[in-house]
Amino acid sequence: MIPVVVMGVSGCGKSTVGALLADRLAVPFLDADSLHPAANLRKMARGAPLDDDDRWPWLHQVGRALAAHPGGAVVACSALRRAYRDVLRDAVPGVRFVHLAGTREQLAARMRAREGHFMPVSLLDTQLATLEQLDDDETGTVLDCTLDPATLAGAAQAWLARPAGLVGVLRTGVDTR
Ligand SMILES: Nc1ncnc2c1ncn2[C@@H]1O[C@H](COP(=O)(O)OP(=O)(O)OP(=O)(O)O)[C@@H](O)[C@H]1O
Numbered sequence: 001m002i003p004v005v006v007m008g009v010s011g012c013g014k015s016t017v018g019a020l021l022a023d024r025l026a027v028p029f030l031d032a033d034s035l036h037p038a039a040n041l042r043k044m045a046r047g048a049p050l051d052d053d054d055r056w057p058w059l060h061q062v063g064r065a066l067a068a069h070p071g072g073a074v075v076a077c078s079a080l081r082r083a084y085r086d087v088l089r090d091a092v093p094g095v096r097f098v099h100l101a102g103t104r105e106q107l108a109a110r111m112r113a114r115e116g117h118f119m120p121v122s123l124l125d126t127q128l129a130t131l132e133q134l135d136d137d138e139t140g141t142v143l144d145c146t147l148d149p150a151t152l153a154g155a156a157q158a159w160l161a162r163p164a165g166l167v168g169v170l171r172t173g174v175d176t177r
């Protein structure tokens, strides 16, 4: 089974959809948020965005966690920049990305409605500013995060069934502004 990263900014549904997808694929689900060092979590909770130096060690840790499942796994990880995805690709060659994309308004509404989460809505703008869309020479698909979670997991599963060695991004007409 191919290793999968469900990516996107805070609140896009990575954990919700990633867990459903892992169930469908019968592989373990990992949440990269649980691999953040405590200092990163504290930083975000006080309203300060992470920078590259905060993220590199964490991304290597996420890559190692994914590589520890040779039978495949699904990890929910923001993977906002191409260089971050490169770290994951180096750790787990062939990894595929499922980007759950939405507009600022859709994402902000989600984050506001969510209770008991460390991430403040005020960090959404820096998340969106940091986000680099999947490039055409990456291997991934972009899905509309406002579809219902089961539909999204099904769409991701269908795309993952495409042949190994696939390169390119399947965009499904999502508004990513
Ligand atoms: N497809 C969806 N449709 C409607 N609501 C959703 C959907 N996916 C997730 N949600 C809800 O949106 C909120 C954010 O979802 P979730 O925690 O899965 O996102 P996330 O990307 O993992 O966020 P973070 O990275 O900030 O932890 C939750 O309250 C969740 O129940």
Ligand SMILES: O=C(O)[C@H](O)[C@@H](O)[C@H](O)[C@H](O)CO
Pocket (backbone or CB within 6 Å): 008, 009, 010, 011, 033, 036, 050, 055, 077, 078, 079, 080, 119, 127
């Ligand atoms: O790279 C990042 O800035 C982080 O991974 C964030 O995206 C959060 O961990 C997550 O989304 C919590 O809301």
